[in-house]
Amino acid sequence: MKRQRAFFHTLRLPRFRRLLLPLLLLVVFTATSYTLVERHTSTLPLPGLVMIDPGHGGYDPGVMSNGILEKEVTLAIAKQLQAALEARGIPTAMTRDSDTDYADSGSRGSSSKRQDLDKRLEMTDTQQATMFISLHINNSNLATRGGAEVFYSEQNEGSEQLAAAVQSQLHKVPNMSKRDAKPGKYYLLRKQNIPSLIVECGYLNIPDERARLNTPDYQKQLAVAIANGVDSWLKTQQ
Ligand SMILES: [Zn+2]
Numbered sequence: 001m002k003r004q005r006a007f008f009h010t011l012r013l014p015r016f017r018r019l020l021l022p023l024l025l026l027v028v029f030t031a032t033s034y035t036l037v038e039r040h041t042s043t044l045p046l047p048g049l050v051m052i053d054p055g056h057g058g059y060d061p062g063v064m065s066n067g068i069l070e071k072e073v074t075l076a077i078a079k080q081l082q083a084a085l086e087a088r089g090i091p092t093a094m095t096r097d098s099d100t101d102y103a104d105s106g107s108r109g110s111s112s113k114r115q116d117l118d119k120r121l122e123m124t125d126t127q128q129a130t131m132f133i134s135l136h137i138n139n140s141n142l143a144t145r146g147g148a149e150v151f152y153s154e155q156n157e158g159s160e161q162l163a164a165a166v167q168s169q170l171h172k173v174p175n176m177s178k179r180d181a182k183p184g185k186y187y188l189l190r191k192q193n194i195p196s197l198i199v200e201c202g203y204l205n206i207p208d209e210r211a212r213l214n215t216p217d218y219q220k221q222l223a224v225a226i227a228n229g230v231d232s233w234l235k236t237q238q
Contacts (some may be wrong), residue, residue, distance in 0.1 A: 012104075016056070016060055016119045025130075034173050047218040048091065048128065048129075048130045049091045049092065049093055049127055049128065049129045049130060050085055050090055050091070050092045050093075050129065050130075050131045050132075050133060051092075051093050051094075051095065051123065051124045051127060051129035051131070051132045051133070051134065052078050052081055052082055052092055052093070052094050052095070052133055052135070052232065053078075053094075053095040053096075053120050053124075053134035053135065053188070054071070054074040054075040054077070054094065054095065054096055054097075054133065054135055055070060055074045055134055055135055055136040055226075056069070056070055056071035056101075057071045057075070057096050057098075057099055057100050057101045058071075058099060058101025058102075058103070058116075059101050059103065059108065059112070060103075060116065061121050062074070062114065062136070062137065063137060063138070063139035063204055064139075064204070065125075065139055065204035065205060065210055066210060068139040068204060068206075068210060068213070068214050070110065070136065070139075070204070071099065072099075072134060073137050073201070073213050073214065073219070074135040074137060074201070075097070075098075075099070075218065076204075076219045077135050077201055077219045077222055077223050078094060078097075078223075079097070079226075080220045080222075080223030081133070081135070081218050081223040081226055081227060082094060082217075083223070084224050084226070084227035085227050085230065085231075087227075088227060088231050090227075090231065090234070092229065093123075093127045093129065095120040095123050095124075096118075096122075099193035101116050102115060102116045102118075102119035102120065103115045103116045109178060109203070110199075114184050114187075117187055117188055120128075120134075120188065121188065121192070122219075124192070124194075125232060129194060130194050130195075131162070131194055131230070132188075132192050132194055132195070132197070133194070133196075133197045133198075133199060133226065133230075134188050134196075134197070134198045134199070135197070135198075135199050135201060136198060136200050136201065136202055137170050137200065137202060137203075137204055137213060138200045138201075138202065138203045138204065138205075139203060139204040139205050140205060141205055142204065143205060143206065144175045145201050145203075145206065145231070146172045146177045146201060146202050146203040146206035146209030147176060147177030147178060147179040147183070147202065147209075148167075148173070148176065148179065148200060148201050148202050148205070148222065149167070149179040149180070149181070149199075149200050150163040150167045150170070150181040150197055150198070150199050150200075151163070151181070151182060151183065151184030151186065151189065151197065151198040151200070152164050152181060152182075152183055152184065152189070152195075152197050152198075153183075153184070153189035153190065153192050153195070153196040153197075154183040154195065155190070155193075156193060156194060156195050156196055157195070158195040158213070158233075159195045159196055159197065160181070160183070161233060161236070162195045162197060162229070162230070162233045163181035163182075165229040165231065165232050165233040165236075166181070166197060166199065166225070166226050166229030166233075167179070167180065167181040167229070167231065167233070169225040169228040169229035170199075170222070170225045170226070170229070172225060173218075173221050173222060173225050174211065174221070175208070176196045179212055184198055186198055199226060201213065201222050202222075
């Protein structure tokens with residue numbers, strides 16, 4: 001009888017009391033799930049996404065030499081870099097994938113350049129990128145030798161180590177003149193709050209490097225070296 005009373009007593013429980021145990025279990029399960037998700041996310045390798053920025057474009061050709069335009073070489077390397085990173089399972093986005101700029105139409109000069117750069121920064125924010133790599137080509141009559149060199153944003157934790165990892169991979173490219181990674185005060189670097197690099201891929205004024213920079217094979221070698229550097233740095237972040 002006691003058991004029976006208890007049984008009927010259970011059935012007569014107010015609705016909210018009968019729901020109490022399942023609700024409690026649901027709360028515990030949900031809290032546990034969140035904890036697991038959080039733990040999992042924190043061990044995922046950075047970045048969530050690499051924003052690749054092919055320097056210049058549209059009205060702005062960048063540096064030029066012997067008919068070779070910086071904006072065309074940076075775009076070609078950027079496309080190779082995107083392929084190389086994606087092949088390593090690293091998500092990417094590009095600030096441009098065609099010959100375009102982001103200045104208001106009709107405006108030229110320093111204000112249009114600033115508009116163009118600000119749009120690239122805005123795209124990096126909107127995409128919630130966790131790494132930024134801007135590609136450029138050098139041209140300096142003062143430079144007597146070529147070589148790719150990596151500049152990094154000093155204010156962002158990880159940038160210096162990322163730059164060193166990319167620079168050391170670039171040293172492995174055949175015929176590469178070896179240069180050191182260094183901090184850069186460029187606008188695109190100063191305005192970032194994520195690990196950020198500007199990779200100057202070589203010198204157009206150095207004839208043999210200019211010739212190499214204009215070939216898909218060398219562009220791919222540069223892209224693969226940068227991707228290897230990014231990949232090796234990411235592995236140190238896990
Ligand atoms: Zn440039």
